Amino acid sequence: MAAAPVVAVQEDDEIQFAESAPYDEYVHARTLHTLQRTISDDPGEMSFLVVSQIMELYFGLIRYELREAQRLVREDDVWGALEPLRRAGLHLEGLNASWRTLRWMSPTDFNRFRGQLGEASGFQSAMYRHMEFALGLKSEPLIRPFRRQKAVYAELTRDIREPSLWDEVIALLARRGNDIPAEARDRDRTLDHAPHPAVEDAWVRVYQNPTPGNDLWLLGEALTEVGEQFSDWRYLHLKAVLRTLGDKPGTAGSSGANWLRRSMGKPVFPELWSARTHM
Ligand code: HEM
Numbered sequence: 180m181a182a183a184p185v186v187a188v189q190e191d192d193e194i195q196f197a198e199s200a201p202y203d204e205y206v207h208a209r210t211l212h213t214l215q216r217t218i219s220d221d222p223g224e225m226s227f228l229v230v231s232q233i234m235e236l237y238f239g240l241i242r243y244e245l246r247e248a249q250r251l252v253r254e255d256d257v258w259g260a261l262e263p264l265r266r267a268g269l270h271l272e273g274l275n276a277s278w279r280t281l282r283w284m285s286p287t288d289f290n291r292f293r294g295q296l297g298e299a300s301g302f303q304s305a306m307y308r309h310m311e312f313a314l315g316l317k318s319e320p321l322i323r324p325f326r327r328q329k330a331v332y333a334e335l336t337r338d339i340r341e342p343s344l345w346d347e348v349i350a351l352l353a354r355r356g357n358d359i360p361a362e363a364r365d366r367d368r369t370l371d372h373a374p375h376p377a378v379e380d381a382w383v384r385v386y387q388n389p390t391p392g393n394d395l396w397l398l399g400e401a402l403t404e405v406g407e408q409f410s411d412w413r414y415l416h417l418k419a420v421l422r423t424l425g426d427k428p429g430t431a432g433s434s435g436a437n438w439l440r441r442s443m444g445k446p447v448f449p450e451l452w453s454a455r456t457h458m
Pocket residue numbers: 230231232234235281284300301302303304307416419420423424428429430431432433434435436438439442
């Protein structure tokens with residue numbers, strides 16, 4: 180028998196879902212909608228909370244894609260890695276668009292519930308740190324505050340010691356015949372990536388042949404997109420802070436906008452940017 184048209188199914192009184200609808204079993208929508216536990220009576224707080232949750236989900240998704248790209252680069256499958264990288268770039272666009280929905284918030288609006296946030300801050304997002312690690316932004320001091328959350332801290336400690344996507348890309352450039360000295364390849368993984376002139380030179384060479392047949396050039400452009408979108412996130416965050424907080428200190432105890440400006444100083448995939456000066 181041919182399947183009934185969708186409209187007829189929707190209007191059919193006889194249709195009954197089992198205990199839980201297949202949609203819920205997959206999406207866990209009912210569970211998701213139990214997680215918006217606001218802590219004030221202010222109607223504006225809900226959008227702040229939901230946008231924070233949406234961004235958390237994006238952090239996890241972007242980190243997932245970056246790790247997948249990393250695995251494929253390690254296996255010398257550059258074409259394969261382009262797919263998760265393209266997805267990561269698009270998810271970053273979605274993530275960045277989420278800032279728009281907080282534009283209604285003036286300092287007075289934020290102050291109506293900010294006090295209730297106590298010391299909570301996005302600074303304490305473990306998944307944001309995991310995403311930064313994948314991008315090659317490593318900082319031991321930033322994971323130390325997690326020490327008392329045993330499981331979270333163990334994951335962060337394990338992850339910070341792993342090579343980043345950028346480390347894997349540098350290893351790939353070396354395998355493809357670029358002269359990359361050991362100090363740029365076998366570095367202390369727990370430290371921020373220090374830009375190296377040999378990596379910069381390698382990218383200058385890759386970009387001498389900007390054609391679709393050059394998979395390393397395509398990889399470079401996909402990574403550039405990810406790096407640029409990520410720095411957009413930081414900039415949009417700073418603008419949201421300036422709009423709602425001005426130069427007040429943050430709930431995590433930082434100086435606020437100035438602290439964020441400093442953390443923006445470290446670019447991701449630095450040689451991919453500096454190489455452009457020599458092209
Ligand atoms: C108007 C809204 C927001 C304000 C005023 C704000 C403010 C701040 C401030 C001042 C900091 C520095 C740490 C501190 O002392 O608290 C910070 C860090 C951070 N915030 Fe927000 N934030 C806002 C929205 C968000 C949202 C929606 C997210 C998404 C989850 C988020 C994620 C983060 C992250 C990940 C950090 C750490 C950044 C880093 O280490 O470079 N923030 N925020």
